[in-house]
Amino acid sequence: MLTPNDIAGKSFAKALNGYNRAEVDEFLDKISEHLEGSIRESDYLKSQVTESEKKLTEYQIQEESLKDALLVAQITSNDMKKKAAEEAKRVVATAETEANKIMKIADTEAEETRARAKADADKNIDQAKHDYKEILNAIEVLKKDYMDFKEKYQYILREQIDVLDRLVVEDELTDV
Numbered sequence: 001m002l003t004p005n006d007i008a009g010k011s012f013a014k015a016l017n018g019y020n021r022a023e024v025d026e027f028l029d030k031i032s033e034h035l036e037g038s039i040r041e042s043d044y045l046k047s048q049v050t051e052s053e054k055k056l057t058e059y060q061i062q063e064e065s066l067k068d069a070l071l072v073a074q075i076t077s078n079d080m081k082k083k084a085a086e087e088a089k090r091v092v093a094t095a096e097t098e099a100n101k102i103m104k105i106a107d108t109e110a111e112e113t114r115a116r117a118k119a120d121a122d123k124n125i126d127q128a129k130h131d132y133k134e135i136l137n138a139i140e141v142l143k144k145d146y147m148d149f150k151e152k153y154q155y156i157l158r159e160q161i162d163v164l165d166r167l168v169v170e171d172e173l174t175d176v
Contacts, residue, residue, distance in 0.1 A: 004036040019171075031160075038153060045146055049139060056135045063128045066121045073117030077110040084110075 007028050012019070084106030087099070 002035070004032040004039070007035060008032040017171075034156075038149070041149065042146070045142055049142055052135050052139050052142070056132060059128045059131050059135070063125060066124045066128070070117060070121040073114055073121075077114045080106055080110045080113070 010028055012021075012024060014021075084103055087102055087106075089099075
């Protein structure tokens with residue numbers, strides 16, 4: 001692969017009726033500068049893809065944390081139900097009515113806690129999925145931009161080759 005330094009440092013042997021050395025050097029400088037800019041842009045796009053992949057990983061980690069939080073909430077809910085049931089058994093001896101009230105309160109609190117935890121987890125999971133889709137879309141845009149850039153750059157190079165080919169033909173015709 002040619003580097004900008006390869007192009008900028010390229011020299012040609014002098015020949016009778018050869019190319020104008022200043023024009024060739026100027027053209028090589030332009031190509032070198034353009035290639036250097038293209039390499040910088042490619043590096044930038046690669047860093048953007050890397051950054052997007054890092055964000056995706058962070059969102060996946062967050063999703064796992066949310067799943068863990070939901071599991072903890074379910075375990076907590078189950079623990080609260082179990083404690084409420086045990087309390088009800090102890091209280092049954094003195095006041096069965098009071099035990100029923102405590103069970104109802106414990107069940108209601110557990111359900112509300114689980115419902116809130118599930119709603120929060122669902123909301124966070126939905127947000128993470130949305131962010132994930134945005135990242136994937138951004139990656140697709142970067143890939144498309146890269147392909148567009150590549151096609152444009154190839155087109156420019158083909159055009160430059162055509163110009164050089166025409167110059168060679170024109171020089172040969174004027175030499176005759």
